[in-house]
Amino acid sequence: MMLRSARRSIALAATAATAALLLTACGGGSGARGADGRLNVVASFYPLQYLAEQIGGGHLNVTDLTADGTEPHDLELTPRQVGTVQEAGVILYLKGLQPTVDKAVEQASSKHVVDATAASPLVDHHLDEGAAEDSAGHVHPGAAGDPHIWLDPSRYAAVARSVGAELARADPANAAEYGANTEALVGRLTALDQSFRAGLASCRSTAFVTSHAAFGYLADHYGLEQIAINGVDPESEPTPSRLADIQQAAKTHDVSTIFFEALVSPKLAQSVARDLGLRSAVLDPLEGVKDPAADDYFSIMRQNLTNLQTALGCTS
Template sequence: MNVSRLIPATAVAGAALLGLTACSASDAADHRNGGRLNVVASFYPMQFLAEQIGGKHVSVTTLTKPGVEPHDLELSPRQIGGLTDADYILYLKGIQPAVDDAIKLSGAKHTVDASTLTQLEDHGTETGADEHGHEHHGDEAGADPHIWLDPVKYAEVAEGVGKSLEKTDPDHAADYRKNTEALVTKLDGLNLAFRDGLKNTTTKTFITTHSAFGYLAERYGLTQEGIAGVDPEAEPSPARIKEIHTIAEKSGATTVFFETLASDRTAKTLAQDTGLKTAVLDPLEGITDQSKGADYIEVMQSNLAALQKALGAK
């Protein structure tokens, strides 16, 4: 279903920021990298936010290198040590257990958990658009962390990140505010493109090897059917494969989607058994040479085109 923001983004961000440890301008200056804030991002969606909002005032490094599956990330001692020296750490709790543990043990003071900047929901492990989905805060078990795949929620997070950077580095607050507004405008445009582009389709159901698209499905009135849950390389049970066969027949689904950072074997096997097509629907956990776009906006536009084709957009 097409839902509006659950609560105003500014209210969410403001409430979340009450829990942040403030860093004064003098503190930040003591730890600058060439006059810029030393920012550590956990993986690509957080890196993109930090770079877009921080602009010339930040030096961003990411813990997850391009091509590495974020869920399986193991940190090196050097990366763990670097967390202590960071001026600002942006991560998303619940995606990378190794990162969550390392940040907790590092004692780093200036950390922002993106999951606290919007409202999380429980989409389950195998189906997406739950009309009566239960809402959770970021630290609750069962909450779906894939918030960046919904442009509206991602915009809420962007607003919260912008406010936290303003607080961390008040000398450049005006620039952070301007950059945040520019990014939110792009995300609002992306939201409108998805809303209008998926309004009239032959089917509303899509099948994917990675159940990462629950928020996207709910936002635009679609139903996600995950083959094997949140692990993109998990083997589906025989019962689930049989169930997917039935769902595909009843819903008119045409395509089994897989992702660039995981094996396409399961998708191709299922597609062969059911006579369906295969295509890429990118969960945007990293950008590589195989990505259909150079950044978040471009890859999301490619995702929209793939969904329109698979769902029979009119």
């Protein structure tokens, strides 16, 4: 873990230095608007990209720093991406999730920056019934708190309002449209929240087992219990004692399904499911989407609801 952190620090310094040289060579010109006159917006990963696109309509050029279908936690920015962040008209990020993005934002010149954690402060969701550890014994989720606020539609709505307000400040000529689009999006999120409340109101069980501790906010909001094999870092490795705890918890809570996520190998979750004679299924943390043209936040969240209802034996 220490070696990994050292490598990341070196990479951050080298990337920042290279980006500075690139900007100097380009004369430090403003990239707040594109050649088409639209406002340039940088989003650090999919949930923030989606908000920008839904609220901005046709008035924005939105760049997502995290490529489609990739896991965002370990993103390393290229020098070109750092330059894009530093010259963007508006920056949308979630502080603490992606260290290279945090560093680039610190060096950026934009006056219009939205940190999602300011709209929805993070909670440190300690894992129930033990904690997942990596091979070095470090416990996750970590002191910074659980970043997965977008999986609670009400928290995501608060971030949407923050994004809409900042876009209006950055581009007053289109403020009315940003405001209307924000309210429409918040309305859809409110309806989604109501669907989850109704769909999870009457279930045989309220506990679910997932490979990645991404669903703490969702569980808290709907009165469920998340039992996670791994911590908030999806690549952390559970200890043998943690796996034994998971197996016991699954039996105690009469769990029917072990959930895995879309962007990380399902092998561990499927192995636990086989050992216990249980099903396995996807519960998508929506950190990234493989094909945004086919699926989006709402379609994936509705599928998550369906999969939870099946696993928990819900009757509504």
